[in-house]
Amino acid sequence: MNEGDDVLQVRSLSKQHGQGQGLVRAVDEVDLDVPAAQMLSVTGPSGCGKSTLLHMLGGLERPTGGEVWLAGRRIDTLSERALARLRRRSVGFVFQAFHLVEELSAAENVELPALLAGRSPRAARRRAALLLERVGLADRARHLPWELSGGQRQRVAIARALANEPLILLADEPTGNLDTAATLDVLRLFEDLRAAGQTLVIVTHDERVAATADRVVSMRDGTFVDDARLAGTGPAGAGRLDGLIGLEG
Ligand SMILES: Nc1ncnc2c1ncn2[C@@H]1O[C@H](COP(=O)(O)OP(=O)(O)O)[C@@H](O)[C@H]1O
């Protein structure tokens, strides 16, 4: 199962919780192919299974059925140790609540994954400086998280997620704690990354955020009910972001 340029391939993927009367099919036999450099949004109401799906895509949660292939390698059957290594080196996670280390500066937060992956302090520092520049925060490198706005904190978290040049960036409600201006900053950044070839999966219940992606998969009750490749997909639509600006205020 390694044909084409798909970074991610998912086959009949399921996650069940509980049993008997209490059985919950959080994700129910889902199939998905994500080609390289696609910005995919997964949208749907709260509780439909978005986070569970994302966690399984990145090896944070084990499926109860089906397969996940990342860059042609099956990951759902890996050992805990191999999964931890995969999460450290090949997957970038971005969460709604940022999850920065509060005692560390922006730069130190971004250095951390490279250090954990065994890079030299010097290489980690160089990489962090580059990434903070890329997310527009070079002048905030020495700031602690509490000295940054929500949007800035999320951009630091995105820089951190990119530290080890992940095969795929997985974001769970990345704009859920942000106002419209900060949301736009983050979406513009995602578009820049995608234009540079980064593959992204963004989970959101905000349909406006979803609509800025190349493709939107809609979920209900653990299954996909729609898969729309948005028109005008080139470099992902500046026009769609303009629509978001119109909804401001
Ligand atoms: N650890 C768990 N134990 C039992 N049920 C769970 C657990 N995690 C998630 N669920 C259930 O699985 C469903 C999907 O949850 P989730 O993936 O968090 O949805 P979403 O991210 O779309 O809000 C929900 O019904 C939720 O209550």
Ligand SMILES: [Mg+2]
């Ligand atoms: Mg969720």
